[in-house]
Amino acid sequence: MGEETREFRQHSPKSGFDPATGVYHSLARLGEEYKIPTRHDLDTATFVLSQFPHPDHAESRVALIDSATNQRVSYGQLRHSVRALASGLYHALGVRKGDVVFLLSPNSVLYPTICLAIFSLGAILSPANPINTESEIVKQVRDSGAKLIISAPGELHKLKQVTVSTIITSHSNQSKNESVSVEELIECCDPTELPKSELTQSDTAAILYSSGTTGTSKGVILTHSNFLSIMVLMKWTVNVTDSQNDVFLCFLPMFHIYGLAFFGLGLFCSGITVVVMQKFDLTAMLDAVKVHKVNNIPAVPPVILGLVKYCKPGSDLSSLKRVGSGAAPLSKELSEAFRRKFPWVELRQGYGLTETCGATSFFVSDEDARARAGSCGALLPSFCGKIVDVETVVGLGPCRRGELLIKSPTIMQGYLGNEEATRETIGEDGWLRTGDLGYFDEDGFLYVVDRIKELIKHNGYQVAPAELEALLLSHPNILDAAVIPLEDEEAGEIPMAYVVRATGSQLTEDQVIQFVAAQVAPYKKVRRVAFISAIPKSAAGKILRKQLVSLSQQQVVAKL
Missing domain, CATH: 3.40.50.980 (Rossmann fold)
Incomplete structure (x- = not known):
């Protein structure tokens, strides 16, 4: 305990950054009631069941509601x-x-x-x-x-x-x-x-x-052990955000x-009540919120986008208090558009990976979330982070971009039957390479910019697709967008945009190109645009860029 205290005093009290080691430490501390269990023979199910309401109240407390059948x-x-x-x-x-x-x-x-x-x-x-x-x-x-x-x-x-x-x-x-x-x-x-x-x-x-x-x-x-750590952290976040009496909606x-x-x-x-939807549907989601007085919706960026672009003014979302976002980056522009449309709803972004058992950072305070649109919060208790130069792996200080590394009790054991991939992802010192490009600001809040392998290399510059996508989505006649690399003999790669136009819109390729060019540095400009009926995405809301890259290659071949 003394060693941990000495270590903590070396950190910046503002950001948690230790310049001697290049490590960002979480500034949040768990109270005694949220200590991660140390009992070696404790399993996930035993722990979860032990947290259920007392038997005298267990029959009257609703755990699950089927949104379709009630x-x-x-x-x-x-x-x-x-x-x-x-x-x-x-x-x-x-x-x-x-x-x-x-x-x-x-x-x-x-x-x-x-x-x-x-x-x-x-x-x-x-x-x-x-x-x-x-x-x-x-x-x-x-x-x-x-x-x-x-x-x-x-x-x-x-x-x-x-x-x-x-x-x-x-x-x-x-x-x-x-x-x-x-x-x-x-x-x-x-x-x-x-x-x-x-x-x-x-x-x-x-x-x-x-x-x-x-x-x-x-x-x-x-x-x-990974799951027990996450369960304790989730219980802590529910209580510190005053969500314990909320009704949560599950379509994830x-x-x-x-x-x-x-x-x-x-x-x-x-002891939360969860309303379960078999899959996401915007109309059904709005109905469920109204019927079951849903307060809290953990979501993904495409759902946030749907609420901003498609939710009609007459929809009854008066019961809604909080919307969370994870699984993919949520841009500053989309965050601000959501808050303008739903000013009474707290929007909090978090970040995690399957390899970190689903968590890494989170916003505890709505005030902090509003002041830092585009950030995915601060490190959760017991987590440490590093930002390292992509080429040299040297640790970087606040506001400098590099690859995000994570260390925590939630880190996976490895990849099944794949020792090589495990070694490439988890170092001997226990740090997990996330493959994400990001930075911590001077107050210790994390910003995830994009996947490193998805960066577009244009004339030696690195272009983040997520940055251009956020800009495209701010256009009133664009419902959705994705940016991919297109091979180019002179520049190596050029940014190409796939765009979903609003119904009835006659938006042209040149108009999209000029819209972006007016707001970014020359090397970031979109050089090609194709219109599409829907952007392919995974169930977690991540853009399936490989499908779009394959489509772009087919289109190039077809024109030859």
């Missing part, structure tokens, strides 16, 4: 379902510690039950994106080494080439599948017949698939670390 699940029912399902998985299906359970399903009120039941057995959760193709699903099943698959009935057709035992989440009126279902196991199995847990914090809890900081999809290994995919950490696990540590 089905409600109390905390008491959720606890019973987790234990009954764990019992069924253990006794009826032979799931044991270390077995990988592959989960293929859209959001549902059953999703948290399934995740917690898997964790409680010491089995390993590996969730998948249900919009993935059959070949992508098969690859993940094989790569993860799955021993059991839990699938929504509508996704079974993607598992024809898989020989792994499979059960379904629930039987629908249309489903004639004879497979046992999760719902049947919950109804039939004794929640008291559970084996004694022999888990430790160092055991693997989940394998989540991410693009990683570079390259193709990789299995990110997260331990119970629960297979993604953002959705899993929030809605599959974390919010239940604070």
Whole structure:
């Protein structure tokens, strides 16, 4: 403790930066009630269930609401379902510690039950994106080494080439599948017949698939210790932002670390009510906010953009108090446009990666968030950061751009079966290379500019696509935009913009080029523009630039 105190005194009290080491330290401290558990034999499910409301209140406190059917699940029912399902998985299906359970399903009120039941057995959760193709699903099943698959009935057709035992989440009126279902196991199995847990914090809890900081999809290994740290930090953020009585809306995919950490696990540590949508739809989201008096919406930049560009003045968002943004950079321009349209709503951006179990920085204060549009907040308690020169790896001080490195108790164990990629991402000293270009300001607030590998190299200059996209989105006749590199013999690469025009707009390529050119340095100018009906994005809201690069190459070939 004395060593930590001496170290803390060396930091700038304003930014947390230590010029001797080049390290930025979090200035936030957890109170005694939020200490990260040190008990070695504590697992994620045991911890989350221990945070549920007292049994006297568990039946009256609503944990989950299905936005489509209005089905409600109390905390008491959720606890019973987790234990009954764990019992069924253990006794009826032979799931044991270390077995990988592959989960293929859209959001549902059953999703948290399934995740917690898997964790409680010491089995390993590996969730998948249900919009993935059959070949992508098969690859993940094989790569993860799955021993059991839990699938929504509508996704079974993607598992024809898989020989792994499979059960379904629930039987629908249309489903004639004879497979046992999760719902049947919950109804039939004794929640008291559970084996004694022999888990430790160092055991693997989940394998989540991410693009990683570079390259193709990789299995990110997260331990119970990683999740326990995130659960404590989430409970802290809910309380310090006065969100504990809010009703949260979930349309973020629960297979993604953002959705899993929030809605599959974390919010239940604070007794929160979560309204679940199977997938995002703007009209359905607005209806859910009105009907269920939603106060808090963790979101992604495309949702923020949709609210700004498409939300009609008559929509009832009076209950809304907070909107969060993560998974991709939220520009200063879009932040300010949102606040102008919804001045009563707090907008707070955060930053995290699958490799950091979903968190790194966050805004505790709405005042700070408003004063620093474009920033993704300050480092969370127990986190450290570095900004290093992309070429020399030398540490940089405040307001200087470089690659962001992170160290925290939430850092992944590594990539499944890929020691080379793990070594490239996590150094021997424990620092995680994020692959993101960013900087800390003089007050210790983090700004993420772009992905380093997505920077456009134009005549030796580096151009950040996110900066140009933010500028394009400020145009009244542009609904969405993405910027990619286009190969050029003279300049190496030139910025090319794909633009979604507003309905009825006759916006031309030259008008877009001139709009950008009037506001940026010459090397940043957009040189080519193509119009498109929709920008391809991942479920987490990230622009799928590879698809656009491929499209641009096809268009160039077609013109030859």
